Amino acid sequence: MSAVPSPSSQPLLDVRGVYKRFGGVEALKGVSLELHPGEVVALAGDNGAGKSTLTKMISGVYPADDGEIRLDGQAVRFSTPEAARVAGIETIYQDLALADNLSIGANIFLGREPMRRAFGVLPVLDRRAMAQAAKETMSRLDFHVDRLEAPVGRFSGGQRQAVAIGRAMYWNARVILMDEPTAALGVPEQRKVLTLIRNLKAQGRGVIFISHNLQDIFAVSDRIVVLRRGSLAGERLIAQTTHDEVVKLMIGG
């Protein structure tokens, strides 16, 4: 397997030899992965290769049985997804985890709503601050919203994805994990999500994204990490590989 030259900066995220077993299944058999600021790493592999398990360990859903995860060079051990989020690792879930009946701003601030004092005494939700933050955040993603009070349930899949990403951005997520973000979307919406990923990259954040779609992977990634049955099958710079090579890595042989 050819080693890939890493960018010279210190990795934002450094996963070293993580191992995970579920009962009799070895889901991950010692996998390593680096992610640098402003880098998009695609995670590919057949079903059951261990992609979701790897992202879940990074995001604090499961602890690793062995190996370590470093964030900014510091070893970290998250016991909950909340802890990972506080450290700046955010997962964009496939089902998006938005409250459909609330506005973009209310979703961005869900669980940590800003308050103000009405008449100087009565604590009330600061809806204006939420709407303002929503507007600014979404325009950083190049999406201009004119109906800030509309519930997100009225938006399309890609738009909702943007809201979820906007929330991660607002809270300064530096590592963004996306598990098949385009799987449930139509083609035009998929393109928009790819634009979102490029946007996050341009802001210097690190993105790990899982996809089955080589077209998407080649369109936005800097590097691709291929897993096969819980092990690293190979790692390539996108500029130096081809669809054929990646497919071979995925299926083995």
Place this chain on the structure above:
Amino acid sequence: MSAPSTSLLRANRHSKAPHPWLVRLAALRAWLFLALLLVTFEVWARASYGVSFVLSSYNAQSIAVFAVAPLLLALGETFVIIAGGIDLSVGFVMGLSAVLAAHATNAADSSLPPLPAMLVGIAAGLAVALVPGAINGWLISKLKVPPFIGTLGMFGVARGTAFLLAKGTTVPVTNDWFAALGNGRLLGIPVVVLVTAVFVLFMHYLLGQSRFGQHTYAVGASEQAALRAGIGVGRLTRRLYLLSALCAGLGGVLYTARFTAGAAQAGEPLLLDSIAAVVIGGASLFGGSGTILGTVAGSLVIAVIQYGLVFIDVEPFWQFVAVGVVIIISVLVDQTQRKLGGER
């Protein structure tokens, strides 16, 4: 503003978003319905009896007093229903509170002056409601019992306990302050109506302006979303059922005040009315939507139907039919609106 092509959130909003007026109309539908009812009864009253239905302050006060108890239950139920739950125990929690408030007032009357004795009675009535409320919340959040089943069980427990405490009869109260709370007026307005109005304002604030209210909406839309946002869903659920029980407790206390007697069956007919008020007020039984002002309108709709039918001399049993029909229409309107609103 950038070009439309990069503007995701504008791109295909035309396909899903309903006309803004439709959204506003839906929020107001209970109030519109109330106006329609009032006009109907007004026309009927004038045509048949040559009197006004609406412009009678006696009628207005009777309707308001009539609406108080179901509205109090409905206020708590609004929160629970928005969160995607249901509380079937409220009617008998109200009865339990009514009986205990009466007993406690009587016990305190023997050793305390009337005003503190009444306060003891009120405190006891409210406090006892918290017990079934806490058990409901615990069953639902910790033991994962479906709300329908858990609160149905508590319906039975509260009912039995209330009848046992009342020894199968009503518990009269002779405290003058209590009687004044239930039947007195302030500036010409019945005190129970004033108390309820203040409570409505508080609940409106709580639902619309507090984190608690915001999280209630979020849980009703998606429990997963709420959990992932770090909201303590279990704690929120326990608080919601406590709040609902507290509303029922207040209903029970005011019942005892109004009739100067506590009765186990005080809230028996009110469970259906209170849920109906919430649904007519625009809340969805699927959770995620509803407002306090809508619930107020829904309660008034029911009170006007019930009082109005008596006023125009229709046999009282038609009330049940009329309220039932209104519930069904409200649910149908809600479903249609959901379709038009493009919600998934």
